[in-house]
Amino acid sequence: MNLQQHVVTQSESLFSSARSHRFAMAKPAVRWQDALPSGNGTMGALVYGNIEEDTIVINHEALWYGGSTKQPPDLSVHLPELRALLDAGQYEEANRFFPDLMRAAGYQTHTSRFQPGFEFKVTLETEGAFRDYSRTLDMETGEITVAWTDNGVRKSKRTFVSRPDQMIVMSVRYDGAPIPQAAFALHIHQPAEAEKHGFAHESSAEPGYALASGKHAGADNGYCAVARIIARGAALSADNGLVMASGADEITVLVKVAAKDGSPAQQERLKRELDAVPYDYDTLLQRHIAEHRLLFLSAGIDLGADGESRDTANERLLLDAYTGSVPTALMERMYDYGRYLLMSSSRPGGLPANLQGVWNGDYLPAWSGAFFNNENIQMNYWQALAGNMAETAEPFYDFFDSLLPDMRRNAQSFYGSRGILSPLFASPESGLKKNLQPHVVYWTAGAGWLAQHYYDYWLFTGDIDFLKRRVLPFLRECAAFYEDFMVEGADGKWISYPSNSPENWAIGSFPGSGKLSVCINATMDCAVAKEVLTNLCEACEETGLYAEELPRWRAMLGKIPAYQINRDGALREWMHPDFEDNYHHRHQSHIYPLFPGFEITEETHPELFEACRIAVEKRLVIGLKQQTGWSLSHMAGIYARLGDGDRALECLEILSRSCLGDNLFTYHNDWRNQGISLKMGRAPFQIDANLGWTAAMQEMLLFSARGMIKLLPARPKRWVRGQFRQLRCRGGVTVSLEWDMERRSSVATLTSDRTQTVELQLPAAASSVAAEGAVVAPSASGPKYRRLTLTGGQTATLHIAHDE
Template identity: 30%
Template sequence: MKSVLPAALALCATVAGAQQTGMQLWYKQPAGKVWEAALPVGNGRLGAMVYGNPGAELLKLNESTVWSGGPNRNDNPHALAALPEIRRRLFAGDYVGADSLAAANIQSEKINGMQYQPVGDLSLSFPGHEQYNDYRRELDIARAVATTTYTAGGVRYTREVFVSAPAQVIVVHLTASKPSALSFDAGFSSEQKSEITADNDGLLLTGITSTKDGVAGQVKFCAQVRVLHTGGTVQVSGQRLSVKQATAVTLLISMGTNVNNYHDLTRDEKKYVSAYINKAQQQTYAQLLAAHTKAYQQYFNRVQLNLGTTPAAELPTDERLKAFAAGNDPQLVALYFQYGRYLLISASQPGGQPANLQGIWNDKMVPPWGSKYTININTEMNYWPSEVTALPEMHMPLLQMVKELSVTGEQTAKVMYGARGWVAHHNTDLWRITGPVDPIYYGMWPMGGAWLSRHLWVHYLYSGDKQYLRSAYPALKGAAQFFLDFLTEEPTHQWLVVAPSISPENSPKSHNGKSIAAGVTMDNQLVFDLFSNVQHAAAALDTDKAFAAQVTAAKLRLPPMQIGQHGQLQEWLQDLDDPADKHRHISHLFGLYPGSQVSPFSNPALFAAARQSLIYRGDISTGWSMGWKVNWWARLLDGDHAYQLIRNQLSPVGAHDGGGTYPNLLDAHPPFQIDGNFGCAAGITEMLLQTYDGCLYPLPALPAAWKTGSVQGLRAPGGFIIKDMQWNNGRLVKLVLQSVLGGNCRLRLPAALRMQGGAVLSAASGANSNVFYATDAIKQPLVSSKALVATLPLPATQLYDLSTVKGQTYTLIAIP
């Protein structure tokens, strides 16, 4: 995909190109046997968890295409015939009957998705290193290198581990402070059906993944280790290698599978693996490290965040985590934000697979939820930071998956629902299945295509690349075609609604424990969002006017949002919300974030109702849910409450009744899910910059804890880059904008600023002329006669327009 932004991003990288400090996770003790204490490294395709154990080092190994089963489909062919009766029962209020019929005819008959699985373990045994001192283990996310150092027997030992994107190998570099002092054994192990051999070329692990739901394992995988040593000898001992009396050793680890793509398993995995390791062997360790660092930092260095530093930053990371909720450690927030970016760079690279529920790091043959792609929130949340934190390349694997689902989902739409276009339900996997997964309570959600398609449009908003938009438009249109055919008229108001569906993964008390419903608020918001994006895409490409007119007509018949009897934004079509409901999913707030349908300035009643819903649900929840809540409270312009959610998130697992964070700063659902890391990183960004309401809004939700700080490199739709933003005592004092595409830049400013260099900042009026900031008018909400409609105080701001020229930079400074 071509993009118009790389040159501008390179400029941004230059601004933020200095080595960032304080970017280390570090510990005084090894991980031992605790996976959640080990440190993740990866290059999008290859991943490892590094334990840092002196006497028995362990690397848990993953490759992104190692999944159980093989190409398959899970459509239920009985769905279409049963659909009219299911809808009749729904509209008659027979939720038990509708659920029973859907379970028998829509729920997958057998296949509920394959599992992402580990390759195996590489273990390194160091005799005599059980006794050690002066120990330190760290992950430097500014370089993407994990380092372990300690002293044993009077010798200082150092291990460095990184995963090179240019070389496509994992590199383990071992050194000793004295010549000939490095001796260890190395061996593979795996829970997979596999064979392990050792010879003078190194170690070789070959295997095939397991069967699931009757689908035979078809992924053949291979892992190879080559030993490059300075001094000493390497001997073969059974299935292990023994290194004796070396001074330095570099291990190259290459892994691969027979998977070319989701429907092609014809690659020769052994040749694939050997080609990479043979090429990497021709480089020195210094060359491998330099190439890795350069490739990684071209992404990482684009953004810097400074929230200030206190003495707490000198503590080990696990100790900082324990103290954070009650302490003063703003730099940990900056580290956690950048850790989210590190994880996205390490788990999702152009040309590869998207980050799954655990990124690429999983040590279990049967991981929680299969470590699949849960597309009713979790997969999308993984990519919320991608565009705004200057990582659009990392977005590409997800965008490619959406295009692939638009192919596999056509058959599902036709066979199950008799519809055009394509559909995906709440889960998918490497094989791009699109039928329902899991019982109806969770799986009766045909909205995955609607939400995922949003990412296609968002990438265009930030890049302005029409060539890319042309390539994405068929998938975007196909998602809309499905809903044009699938929407059905509900009998009370004759609104067009999605039926059957659910509000993930919740149910109202009146439904007798059944989640199945019609016209739930999230569905209405998603379809509104999808139809709006298709309208804008067709206009941008000057195409498909007749289809756009059909979309417009259907959009006008969607239900409005509703304010219920408790003053809340209703979750269902009927006023069924329970103020005591603390469910982790608050899906009906999609329109607040990541959607743009709830604005404090243009629809304050809905804004207040969304806040009421969030208050009822409470703060403490699972990790990803708290990450989403950071974004919601930021959109509610309440920085202090958003910061409280960050404190809750950055609490050790077990510190409260919800999720939290493990010692390695990975998110806890619990168990581990990576989405909370990405959701919270996005939320931190949302506190600093919002762009959804027709303008750029700097510092919309700055908490009192971040009185002074700066950020460089954030991006905004329409090709704007925040080259520098500084604030002091909670007041914006400097804003430097780079305009990549030109056009009007509308700013919502909390305080008066003046331009440097003669550019004119004028009071704004009317709609923003910049098409990348077009807003979509929503219907007036329906308000319950029992509701007390609140009006919330809003910060005093003023809208300004700045006419920008492509490639120019503009500086605004505070008026003394």
């Protein structure tokens, strides 16, 4: 079964929408960051929503500029010198050793920047003072509506980005009245700013069409867009770059983009394509909705927010959040929004969602808008498989498979190793390590962390072909790197060095303590290597492949050192006596075996589980001033794994008061300096916290690992009743649950892809569990657990009566 087939199979059991999935805003946008987003996974549109002169920023996932790439120098010949420095405790020298060698070799390169595309301008003649203004996004359809009343006439502009037709579609309508004057223009985004960054551009208009193109000075090819304007009941004219209509009954606009070719011939091709499209807005919308809604409604939650609050504008809900607890309606809305943003910026055949998804209005986006592999892109996709949107994950695998040759080159050039070494961040044209900062140079756990997502696809879907063709090759490449890179110590255990624990610095008695990125035996390095080898062995046992190599990989597993606990009872971040824990940092990479890994659970490793809990609590010494948007989403996920739903919810509530915009975009940090989050010169929009928020809520409601499912593992006390539908579990089980803890009851339905027995943790201790379609047996784990035998393809229903 391939990725697309899996989604179609799952969509057969979609639930009908029980509540609205739209939100409104009470005011238009002034900046692109405040615009409402629409997208089809490839193209993005940001709608400002102004009445007289409106702006739509048009993005395309393939528009990048400014990258320069060289082959990295051969540093592997200097690896013995680097390790000698580390062995001698000369950590300051080791920290700059490889970066200095790279500078000496003239290895100065640049990562491509994710760039904006075009602006489509809509100018309408106004007659009176507007009233009843609203700007609405319907996440179930992807349609943005700007509506207002002027002189008693209801007027609207509606926009969406079509999935089947690969274009932006817009409609301008005045109820029962003609549109007096309208003008349309298309040009490169912020022309003056574009010129400052090396872009040449052209724009023009002719009756019925607006055309624009751009080209960066360092690019071989340009890019272009064409807008077709259709005015029902009126003639069109063109003058001075504007397409104008007077007295139209309705105006429809269709916009297409070519990201790799800006030639006049390409523009003519786009015009022909647009001419062939039926231009009825409602027809095009329904064609789009049929595809969009299917994916959006493949799973969902309902926390019981009242209808009035669900209809409340974002601005009002955020004001309520600032003054007290976050409204439940906002929690529901943020869950939906994360699903919407992921599916709108990631689709089969394209690129994965970058730091900004597929929306951007800056020519110098923070961190280039690139694909960061030490947390951010992983967080982008944590929700995908559990949220029953497997097709949105396909670009993740395609992208990193495309980087395999560069990652092999990294491994060879830096450490003389076989296998693959991931860069800390990448852009579409290159997966080579480029940045010279020590924490970037010395980080080696990236490919192994990416491999978790590969293996997860197999666990969620049971796609044996994907396991053989995609997962096993990637895991074997990771294992080959570890086999060559790791060094056996005197005790027979592996030493990982040079090492790095993103993005923290150890303390100790050595010069540079608390400042150096290089280290020895970061706990995360060992945890990721252990996970890779464990998954590799399990995959080989499942498929029967590479049986001759299994003994070697099992022996490698035995060489990974055991986790260590410090004198505070916390899991140590570095397993070397020179490196002591530094609690004053937001990153918690050493908690990887608990989250986002699955090795440590309360049931399997209670002592290490408690050590992880203490490690998290020790991190609170920094308060909130070092947190960021994404780190608060990450913390919510950690607390969900610890079973502390109230603390997980608190993290999301703090995020809503610090790093959330009116349009519900998340920011890297709080731009208002309210004492929450890391201070920076600016606060960039960054989509990872949006997507991580949705993932955290799923973790709070449902946990799964091989052979284990937990219902409501981290339910906040405030979520007394609610339901979720069609979430997916590792092992190929689809779960829906309704709960009412006031009545001490819950009803779960589980449908397994195959016959299997799993350990099921109930939402609370149960006095009885009545099962239909499954066999329920007691569990040795306690009164909150049952052994559940599921028959493949058959839905089981559990009626649970709780003791508490």
